[in-house]
Amino acid sequence: MRTIRYQQIADELRSRLSAVGAGEVLPSEADLSTEFGVSRVTIRRALEILRDEGLVDARQGFGWYVAGEPLRQHLDELGTIEGQLERRGIKPERRVIEFDFRTAPKRVAEVLGVEQVLRVKRLNLADGQPFAVVTVWCPAELGQHLSRHDVEQRPFYEMLGVALRGATQTIGADSVDGADAKLLGVPAASPVLRCERITTDTQGRPVLMSEHVFPARRTEFVVELPTAEPSVLPTGLRLVE
Amino acid sequence: MRTIRYQQIADELRSRLSAVGAGEVLPSEADLSTEFGVSRVTIRRALEILRDEGLVDARQGFGWYVAGEPLRQHLDELGTIEGQLERRGIKPERRVIEFDFRTAPKRVAEVLGVEQVLRVKRLNLADGQPFAVVTVWCPAELGQHLSRHDVEQRPFYEMLGVALRGATQTIGADSVDGADAKLLGVPAASPVLRCERITTDTQGRPVLMSEHVFPARRTEFVVELPTAEPSVLPTGLRLVE
DNA sequence: AGAGGTCACTTGTATTAGAGTTGTCTACAT
DNA sequence: ATGTAGACAACTCTAATACAAGTGACCTCT
The missing domain is CATH 1.10.10.10 (Winged helix-like DNA-binding domain superfamily/Winged helix DNA-binding domain)
Incomplete structure (x- = not known):
């Protein structure tokens, strides 16, 4: 041999x-x-x-x-859902359900540090089918110049006039409540993904808080972990107190 | 070098x-x-x-x-759940529910590219309370030298003898099935987070596939997005076909 | 006190040179 | 078909040097 x-x-x-x-x-x-x-x-x-x-x-x-990427972009490559839809030739549609200035719920007031907020609740559709109920809170000051029409036409972040830095996103599961079930067209109490996101400006101050509700089975998150984490359990998971 | x-x-x-x-x-x-x-x-x-x-x-x-912000920690500091538990002085417990060599289900066979696999189903507990049902599939070859006792004592990845590179993780919501509900001690059909993870070795070949089921309200994922993504919707979300 | 100029120090850009590396070829031996 | 030996081109990295252009502090003159 x-x-x-x-x-x-x-x-x-x-x-x-x-x-x-x-x-x-x-x-x-x-x-x-x-x-x-x-x-x-x-x-x-x-x-x-x-x-x-x-x-x-x-x-x-x-x-x-x-070979292999020199560890540059860690999770930049995740991509946004708008990008995915665009690539498939689907134009996302936004329908404003509620739009008002009000006093913030306790949790929102704590995070944003203000009492008066603009609250916008929207239904997002792709291909005619609803796939997300999004509620956004932002300080009333920042939202003063916004109209109901504005938020229907263009994404929120474009109109704030504030430079954003990043966000912390929490993903959990839940049963859908009655109102959202109707909007999404899913059976009552069916499982949904519920996200909370806190967006901060360049100085680290929270300027936007949002809650996103997605029907299960139509949506899922994908996270790429470039380096092997020494864990059998998913990275980023945490136990709720 | x-x-x-x-x-x-x-x-x-x-x-x-x-x-x-x-x-x-x-x-x-x-x-x-x-x-x-x-x-x-x-x-x-x-x-x-x-x-x-x-x-x-x-x-x-x-x-x-x-420039601007330290911005350092991309997602390295998210840490594993083991680390969180350890910091709180809680020793995680693993209970092996099933352990056998068998022919792989269709989806697993597709991903791993083999027919015969080792399947291990474990219940993870923290502080005596169950918080995850984890099922791991790995090619039978790789798992040959493992015993039921091994997987109970130590995490899986330590014993494979293969250098791992990274993983792709998919997070979705679902209703819990009967068996898992009993294991987790939650009501039937209550919402859960369901993760699928595909772990690859340094050459990019998938060597491990696992499914993780977490009860909602006790667990959630946290993702740090260091740079502002121009999206109102959470990064990484995707629509299921 | 204010305006303007000077000067030391800084980054931005270019050039030259040498050593070290891969890409490619030819010739030859087994 | 496999392996050795050598040569050359093209490219990269680093050093050394020079000069242009911007910044900031200080000084001088009015």
């Missing part, structure tokens, strides 16, 4: 690679050739096998490196 | 930045170049990496300064 040297070397290198993070640069072909006691051509053959397998890649003048 | 100097320096600077407030001015390129013993070009390349990451910015004639 004759052994093919460059295949041996490919195997050896492949096993080393498992212990190396993405983006890491390998020793040069010259170094590897002296280390293995073979010519540069043989080393290249082995590396080219690994390249075909998608494990490594090379740039002329730079070197060989472990 | 070879080292690229400007990447090292970028790493070093990045770690220093975490201890520095927004707006702070960095030492000049000249100072940094003497400190690190490299040329100004190399320092600039490192700083430009950090600029691309949004960590710092520069004004000609003024200097480099820390």
